[in-house]
Amino acid sequence: MTLALTIRRWLHLEDVDLLGPPVGLLLRMTGLSARARRNALDVRLERLDLFFPNLPGPFEGYRILFLSDLHINGFPELLPALLRALEQVEADLTVFAGDYHLRFRREWKQTVELMRPIVTAARAPDGVWGVRGNHDVEEVLAPLEELGLKLLHNGAVPFERDGQRLWLAGVDDPYYYRAADLGKALAGVPTGGFVILLAHTPELYRQAAQAGVSLYLCGHTHGGQVRIPGLGPLFLNMRAPRRLGSGLWREGEMIGYTSRGAGSTSVPLRFGCPPEITVVHLWRGKPAEIGNP
Ligand SMILES: [Fe+2]
Numbered sequence: 001m002t003l004a005l006t007i008r009r010w011l012h013l014e015d016v017d018l019l020g021p022p023v024g025l026l027l028r029m030t031g032l033s034a035r036a037r038r039n040a041l042d043v044r045l046e047r048l049d050l051f052f053p054n055l056p057g058p059f060e061g062y063r064i065l066f067l068s069d070l071h072i073n074g075f076p077e078l079l080p081a082l083l084r085a086l087e088q089v090e091a092d093l094t095v096f097a098g099d100y101h102l103r104f105r106r107e108w109k110q111t112v113e114l115m116r117p118i119v120t121a122a123r124a125p126d127g128v129w130g131v132r133g134n135h136d137v138e139e140v141l142a143p144l145e146e147l148g149l150k151l152l153h154n155g156a157v158p159f160e161r162d163g164q165r166l167w168l169a170g171v172d173d174p175y176y177y178r179a180a181d182l183g184k185a186l187a188g189v190p191t192g193g194f195v196i197l198l199a200h201t202p203e204l205y206r207q208a209a210q211a212g213v214s215l216y217l218c219g220h221t222h223g224g225q226v227r228i229p230g231l232g233p234l235f236l237n238m239r240a241p242r243r244l245g246s247g248l249w250r251e252g253e254m255i256g257y258t259s260r261g262a263g264s265t266s267v268p269l270r271f272g273c274p275p276e277i278t279v280v281h282l283w284r285g286k287p288a289e290i291g292n293p
Pocket residue numbers: 069099133134135200220221
């Protein structure tokens with residue numbers, strides 16, 4: 001562990017919200033609070049149809065419900081909107097790309113209680129799986145697993161249909177805890193296996209493409225949360241090229257998708273960047289061209 005990381009963990013800098021109070025004040029002064037909040041509750045259900053030449057045949061039409069960045073204790077009013085959106089979804093597998101929680105350590109029990117109905121509503125035949133995000137303090141992890149959300153800490157799990165397999169790999173948080181170990185996560189996957197990688201951030205994009213991952217699902221950026229017309233997002237908080245900040249992207253043969261996330265950080269606030277939950281449909285076929293925004 002580096003000295004910087006040791007100091008950060010000791011000081012719990014993630015508990016300090018430097019941006020929230022001034023942004024909240026600015027929204028109140030400009031009369032935009034109610035609109036920002038309304039936008040943050042406007043959860044969109046996105047559908048993706050993705051094509052892979054190497055998808056094992058029995059997984060044709062496989063549906064993955066994908067959620068990220070709920071930060072549910074920071075904005076509990078989001079829960080009914082999320083549950084309404086989840087009612088419309090049927091999936092074979094559910095995955096969460098982390099940040100169930102929002103920073104403050106003392107509130108982790110509230111996160112677990114709010115996550116309980118979400119995990120129940122998100123149940124799928126192949127299970128509910130997730131990885132850790134940079135806000136997910138140690139205390140919240142085991143209680144989330146008790147709800148039925150199985151966390152992948154640099155590991156992989158296979159799902160089988162008619163004797164053929166698809167692998168879900170998951171890495172620990174690459175951003176704050178810097179605990180992602182892709183080599184370890186993929187160690188048990190046979191060469192040529194079809195792998196979906198779940199990671200909190202897009203930062204392992206190059207490494208994952210080189211390792212033969214077919215689909216990379218991640219979040220963390222919230223798509224910027226606020227997008228200025230003509231300029232795009234002001235902040236993405238990632239160590240990766242801007243084109244990986246939200247939506248579909250490609251790296252070599254690998255397809256990636258960065259979710260705009262379902263929740264908000266600091267204050268309930270969204271402009272030009274609605275919250276989302278996503279259903280990914282997998283198909284066999286030639287991948288479509290993906291433009292990089
Ligand atoms: Fe995050």
